[in-house]
Amino acid sequence: MMLNSLIMAMGIAIGKIIISLLSAFAIVYFRFPGRRLFFWLIFLTLMLPVEVRIVPTYEVIAGFGMLNSYSGLIFPLIASATATFLFRQFFMTVPDELAEAARVDGASPMRFFFDILLPMSRTNIAALFVILFIYGWNQYLWPLLITTDPSMNTIVMGIKQMFPSGDDVADWPVIMATSILAMIPPVVVVISMQKLFIRGLVDSEK
């Protein structure tokens, strides 16, 4: 169960970062028709939390045969308007001259992205990773819906399943111990990324 949670949380955090970095890059640096429209469409999805669209999402995932799979756990949660927005704001503070200097140096757009934008957003990425990892780790409703096979259950579900139902006697020490264990990975992530995380929230590297 810990492993399932770990895969799901990592998948969501890394996937979200990759997708939102790329979409923010497209929105900020490329002039294509409907640029603003796309930005607002992405922004609009902020108003539709998982719970609101959970039934149609379930339908789609079931249709793809992704029930009881890691992809089913990860993909529906992988697009993030918040992260896209955050990176967009960050990219907009990067001086235009930097992109122009890279152009004069002969860097292609993707080269500019990987060589310059990506290292510059390092602290933002770290901060976001911490937040998104915890978000993914704490998912409860979605895994509950799409995983019926116990081998695919996540740790948060596991804790809930330990709760007594009906006349059972609760084994509270075990439940508490499990909760503590379940907290370890997020704590490790926070501590290991603490330095970058704080820098990402506090100062901008320019």
Added chain:
Amino acid sequence: MATVSLRNVKKSFGKTDVIHGINIDIADGEFIVIVGPSGCGKSTLLRMVAGLETVTSGEISIGDRVVNGLEPMERDIAMVFQNYALYPHMSVFENMAYGLKIAGTPKGEITARVEEAAKLLQLEPYLKRRPRELSGGQRQRVAMGRAIVRKPSVFLFDEPLSNLDAKLRVQMRLEIKQLQRRLGVTSLYVTHDQVEAMTMADRMIVMNGGVADQIGKPLEVYGNPQTEFVGGFIGSPPMNFLDVALAKDMPTQAARLGVRPEHIQIAQTGAQAHGKVLYSEALGAETLVHVKLADGSFATVRQDASLAQPEEGAQVGLAWSKADQITFDAHGQRC
């Protein structure tokens, strides 16, 4: 090393025309300064040569190639930006090497070239540092270094000194000029500072509202301005513009009279104009005397500090020789 030529280059953003046709042939190794007030299109012109801005009509060629449709890197240019545009996460060495790395230059050659440039710019002790650990002048040098290592045929400078303090600016001005002489690379330099233009240029382009008002050697532009704007913009304090009635035997179309402040003397006899001294500024070597003339216009006199400094509020006479006066017509053109 290459010549650059602009043939009737125009630029418009939507319906607004910002550059109304510029023509110039720049010789190999020449240092051209484009000078003008904010919004006159000087940076846009430079960015068109760089390839960062498209050309609406006309032709830009570098060497023998028309470069209108080429990407910046294919034009064989290097550019120094106003805020330096150094990559913040890279060391000084990596910043300077980046262009070469993309071009696929062998590692050994990159190191050699960067070290050579660093030596030239006295940046050797700082190669491992990040840009934010450097002072303004050092960052400026790194930006120069990044341009030098690529051995381009044209250098483009976009107001490179405007973020530096006054003293450093004077020093860097000299360094840039010396460096350009030594390397012999054709350069285009944009500035709004007429002192930089006067001191650095082999030839300068004075721009006003998207038009090149005058193209010429600094002293020629200073001594013989073709328009009223050029007279007022080049020179500090600017040229005095006086009523034509103050001089005799003027051409009929003359509307204004231009006289440089250093060509006016405060004189009691033979004065052509009279006025009241508003205040005088003693600068040490020279004194600027601001005078309000009888007709309500203002004039500035630049005189040697050894001469008697008139009291504020005193009535004085102003005299100048006929050879030093320049006449402009109603449209600000020479006549």
